[in-house]
Amino acid sequence: MHYLYSHNDLDGVSCGILARLAFGSNVEIQYVSIQRLDQKIQQHLETAKTTDPLWVTDLSMNSENEERIHTFIELGGSAQLIDHHKTALHLNDHSWAHVKIAHEEDKLASAxxxxxxxLIKSDYLQRSQALDEFVELVRQWDTWNGIATKTSVQNG
Ligand SMILES: [Mn+2]
Structure with a gap:
């Protein structure tokens, strides 16, 4: 079973929708606030099985949980964090984190x-025109139409 913890806003919930499409009933999804995430991740990792991949999207985490994920992976588990917030960029030091503020061509990224x-690159999901459009609309909403301003990067 995959476990996904994602932000409880439109961008985060849309990550859940993509995960549901990719993994079907083989993923448990929880939407959490920024304030609750660290507690949730900690609780999850206390009992997590290494055969259950962990996904975190549209949210960052504290250094204790970075350490816990490190240990989880050392024990044979797998984890993937995907985020687009500037405040999470330092997590890119880890092989399990993928934090990117913008796609190419000055196009701001959303989670x-x-x-x-x-998911497409990893062969978990197939590209479709409907999904292209859905994802692009969420990206525009979450990044204030993709206009690169200081505010949109901080708030997205
Ligand atoms: Mn977002």
Missing amino acids: TSLLYDF
Whole structure:
């Protein structure tokens, strides 16, 4: 079983929709606020099985949970964090983190657009025109129409 913890806003919920399409009933999804995430991840990792991949989208995490994920992976588990917030960029030091503020061509990224690309590249999901459009609309909403301003990067 895959476990996904995602932000409880439109961008985060859309990550859940993509995960549901990719993994079907083989994923448990929880939408959480920024304030609750660290507690949720900690609780999850206390009892997590290494055969159950962990996904975190549209949210960052504290250093204790970075450490816990590190240990989980050392024990044979797998984890993937996908985020687009500037405040999470330092997590790119880890092989399990994929944090990107923008796609190419000055196009700001959302967690949904990053996850979409990631799932397609990993052969978990097939690209379709309907999904292209859905993901692009979420990206525009979450990044204030993709206009690169300081505010949109911080709030997205
Ligand atoms: Mn977002």
